[in-house]
Amino acid sequence: MVSQYISHAMEKSSWxxxxxxxxxxLKRIHGPGNVFDLSLGNPIIEPPQKFFEVMEDISxxxxxxxxxxxxxxxxxxxxxxxxxxLTKKNILKTDGKHVIMSCGAGGGINVILRTxxxxxxxxxxLAPFFSEYQFYVRNHHGKVVIAETDEHFNIDxxxxxxxxxxxxxxxxxxxxxxxxxxxxxxxxVQKFVDFMHEKQKKxxxxxxxxxxxxxxxxxxxxxxxxxxxQMYENSFLVYSWSKxxxxxxxxxxxxxxxxxxxxxxxxxxxxxxxxxxxGFVNAPAIMQLAVGELLDTTVDIDFYERKKKLLFQRLTAAxxxxxxxxxxxYMFPKAPGGDDLAFTERAKDEKVLIxxxxxxxxxxxxxxxxxxxxxxxxxxCDRLEKIV
Amino acid sequence: MVSQYISHAMEKSSWxxxxxxxxxxLKRIHGPGNVFDLSLGNPIIEPPQKFFEVMEDISxxxxxxxxxxxxxxxxxxxxxxxxxxLTKKNILKTDGKHVIMSCGAGGGINVILRTxxxxxxxxxxLAPFFSEYQFYVRNHHGKVVIAETDEHFNIDxxxxxxxxxxxxxxxxxxxxxxxxxxxxxxxxVQKFVDFMHEKQKKxxxxxxxxxxxxxxxxxxxxxxxxxxxQMYENSFLVYSWSKxxxxxxxxxxxxxxxxxxxxxxxxxxxxxxxxxxxGFVNAPAIMQLAVGELLDTTVDIDFYERKKKLLFQRLTAAxxxxxxxxxxxYMFPKAPGGDDLAFTERAKDEKVLIxxxxxxxxxxxxxxxxxxxxxxxxxxCDRLEKIV
Numbered sequence: 001m002v003s004q005y006i007s008h009a010m011e012k013s014s015w016x017x018x019x020x021x022x023x024x025x026l027k028r029i030h031g032p033g034n035v036f037d038l039s040l041g042n043p044i045i046e047p048p049q050k051f052f053e054v055m056e057d058i059s060x061x062x063x064x065x066x067x068x069x070x071x072x073x074x075x076x077x078x079x080x081x082x083x084x085x086l087t088k089k090n091i092l093k094t095d096g097k098h099v100i101m102s103c104g105a106g107g108g109i110n111v112i113l114r115t116x117x118x119x120x121x122x123x124x125x126l127a128p129f130f131s132e133y134q135f136y137v138r139n140h141h142g143k144v145v146i147a148e149t150d151e152h153f154n155i156d157x158x159x160x161x162x163x164x165x166x167x168x169x170x171x172x173x174x175x176x177x178x179x180x181x182x183x184x185x186x187x188x189v190q191k192f193v194d195f196m197h198e199k200q201k202k203x204x205x206x207x208x209x210x211x212x213x214x215x216x217x218x219x220x221x222x223x224x225x226x227x228x229x230q231m232y233e234n235s236f237l238v239y240s241w242s243k244x245x246x247x248x249x250x251x252x253x254x255x256x257x258x259x260x261x262x263x264x265x266x267x268x269x270x271x272x273x274x275x276x277x278x279g280f281v282n283a284p285a286i287m288q289l290a291v292g293e294l295l296d297t298t299v300d301i302d303f304y305e306r307k308k309k310l311l312f313q314r315l316t317a318a319x320x321x322x323x324x325x326x327x328x329x330y331m332f333p334k335a336p337g338g339d340d341l342a343f344t345e346r347a348k349d350e351k352v353l354i355x356x357x358x359x360x361x362x363x364x365x366x367x368x369x370x371x372x373x374x375x376x377x378x379x380x381c382d383r384l385e386k387i388v
Numbered sequence: 389m390v391s392q393y394i395s396h397a398m399e400k401s402s403w404x405x406x407x408x409x410x411x412x413x414l415k416r417i418h419g420p421g422n423v424f425d426l427s428l429g430n431p432i433i434e435p436p437q438k439f440f441e442v443m444e445d446i447s448x449x450x451x452x453x454x455x456x457x458x459x460x461x462x463x464x465x466x467x468x469x470x471x472x473x474l475t476k477k478n479i480l481k482t483d484g485k486h487v488i489m490s491c492g493a494g495g496g497i498n499v500i501l502r503t504x505x506x507x508x509x510x511x512x513x514l515a516p517f518f519s520e521y522q523f524y525v526r527n528h529h530g531k532v533v534i535a536e537t538d539e540h541f542n543i544d545x546x547x548x549x550x551x552x553x554x555x556x557x558x559x560x561x562x563x564x565x566x567x568x569x570x571x572x573x574x575x576x577v578q579k580f581v582d583f584m585h586e587k588q589k590k591x592x593x594x595x596x597x598x599x600x601x602x603x604x605x606x607x608x609x610x611x612x613x614x615x616x617x618q619m620y621e622n623s624f625l626v627y628s629w630s631k632x633x634x635x636x637x638x639x640x641x642x643x644x645x646x647x648x649x650x651x652x653x654x655x656x657x658x659x660x661x662x663x664x665x666x667g668f669v670n671a672p673a674i675m676q677l678a679v680g681e682l683l684d685t686t687v688d689i690d691f692y693e694r695k696k697k698l699l700f701q702r703l704t705a706a707x708x709x710x711x712x713x714x715x716x717x718y719m720f721p722k723a724p725g726g727d728d729l730a731f732t733e734r735a736k737d738e739k740v741l742i743x744x745x746x747x748x749x750x751x752x753x754x755x756x757x758x759x760x761x762x763x764x765x766x767x768x769c770d771r772l773e774k775i776v
Binding site for chain 2: 001002003005040042052055058067070103107109114116118141248251266273282284287
């Protein structure tokens with residue numbers, strides 16, 4: 001039947017999924033309007049108007065060959081446009097040959113890990129983490145190593161160093177961060193990059209940074225996301241339009257390689273090969289064409305910032321301890337009483353769905369997702385105020 | 389750098405890819421109009437008119453939620469429609485809960501193998517084979533075992549049985565077949581299924597059939613493709629619209645599970661989980677909606693049949709020995725002289741690109757792809773007649 005590994009992994013699966021099932025059951029019993037779901041990162045905002053205009057235009061194009069196989073890395077013109085955009089925005093100086101279109105960031109990270117990992121190679125992820133990373137690493141024969149961030153969710157170099165050894169192949173960084181809403185600032189990133197450079201020099205081989213940046217544009221108060229891939233040669237920038245255009249169902253993103261990477265050409269060839277053999281073959285053609293026309297378009301970021309403020313103000317006023325999010329549409333408060341599982345249960349009794357911190361590798365907290373409607377947020381606040 | 393396995397696999401890579409590079413170089417030297425490329429399975433036919441109408445209609449839909457995450461298995465309504473279609477057409481009696489949307493057939497097969505395989509489990513593929521199968525199996529810790537078909541490319545039960553052992557987890561069947569154009573007939577499939585039932589009974593555990601059927605509709609002379617998944621409980625039907633709608637760039641297909649499969653629910657849950665953790669997350673939303681409206685639409689099959697006839701008549705008249713294709717857009721003639729690599733070189737000298745049989749696990753033959761324009765086919769024929 002189902003393989004032992006998958007069978008086991010499914011049982012553990014993710015807390016987000018588990019809350020989804022709990023939520024479905026609660027909604028069945030009490031009616032969907034009476035359950036206040038802050039557990040899912042599924043944007044309720046609709047894609048920008050320009051997205052629909054571009055899609056309509058593309059769907060009318062009957063130009064020969066648009067729907068055929070293309071190079072596995074994607075349409076060269078689109079890759080070129082993305083590289084120019086990244087260069088212009090000072091995110092990463094690169095060119096079209098170093099951009100590989102992917103099926104979202106999830107597809108992109110799998111392609112990178114498949115390219116890099118030999119059995120037993122270790123990949124470090126920083127807790128609290130996006131829990132899918134663990135599955136991605138294990139898919140490709142890798143070993144997950146977890147390094148804790150500090151109490152403000154900043155990279156803790158000392159703790160990180162203790163987790164590194166001769167098998168360390170890569171570190172996954174998620175900035176802005178899911179689940180905490182943290183944006184690592186310039187100083188943090190510089191210190192981290194300096195440490196990594198030094199570490200590489202000592203062990204005389206590349207240790208890669210995989211920088212997962214699907215929330216790059218969803219930041220508040222003019223915060224800047226430091227261009228980590230520009231600052232570190234052996235790095236991969238992974239991006240998805242799932243959040244910035246609110247199109248997670250459409251599965252479109254890219255991997256951009258720093259052209260200064262050691263043996264960059266061989267690595268790029270590996271990424272292209274793995275895109276093919278993992279069965280992605282290429283990112284969806286139509287979506288490639290669409291995002292090529294939408295590089296300067298995003299959803300209305302104020303939509304999220306307003307909700308963030310509302311939640312943050314009400315919950316801190318009620319006594320919750322929260323590291324104020326600088327981006328994404330998540331926050332990661334401390335669980336009153338310290339037991340996140342017990343607190344999640346208490347919230348559930350009030351028909352509020354949140355995800356316990358343990359699901360992200362840090363107990364004692366819970367994740368709130370605020371990409372939902374104001375009525376849900378307000379009702380959830382009323383109830384969370386009650387049980388603090 | 390790149391993992392040892394991937395580095396090694398890339399060197400071997402596929403002959404199709406190698407011919408692509410040879411072709412690109414030849415076209416650069418002699419001009420694209422003077423090179424006659426029969427090596428690639430990239431349809432030159434455009435999608436049917438109805439495809440464009442449906443796409444335009446969908447792209448205009450601003451109904452709330454169309455571009456969000458959906459269940460990882462895909463839109464329930466689309467899955468239901470596909471199940472009804474399969475049931476009505478006597479391909480497989482199933483329901484929407486047993487259909488999982490995939491990123492083409494390549495994505496679907498990877499999801500199935502990830503779900504089923506533990507390290508060291510063996511998967512049998514029948515030579516000549518679609519060479520990507522080897523990579524797909526190895527992606528997921530499996531071992532590739534090759535069983536030869538007979539000289540007419542029919543399933544050879546005796547040879548197959550010798551390759552089976554207690555580690556055999558699944559057999560991949562490709563009907564209609566790439567590279568041979570063979571369509572296994574009802575009698576062959578019945579004998580094969582009887583053998584498999586018996587084999588399962590003896591070893592008291594499932595041995596799965598994965599039936600890869602992207603060419604199901606591209607058949608000639610009213611040939612019928614037997615419904616193998618209906619005839620065998622522990623089976624997966626894998627389909628892609630890449631060929632039937634000529635949209636390989638758009639990456640859309642499905643896995644349909646026979647509901648009579650042992651522990652069907654657990655296996656379906658595994659497929660859904662693996663769709664998620666392999667990074668597909670879900671098949672592209674817009675393409676799911678599109679194919680749901682196009683279940684009875686295909687490209688003009690006569691387009692391929694006419695080309696098949698032209699090639700088959702000219703080449704057999706010139707003395708080539710060819711098993712006449714009953715489907716797909718490939719044929720797999722014997723290489724004159726018996727040495728397929730030498731013959732491929734001779735063809736290349738005449739600026740005709742073909743793929744040597746060794747790339748598909750059977751030397752002494754070569755593959756011709758005729759999803760190309762008539763001028764290319766006629767020029768290639770002139771030259772192949774010369775060098776027979």
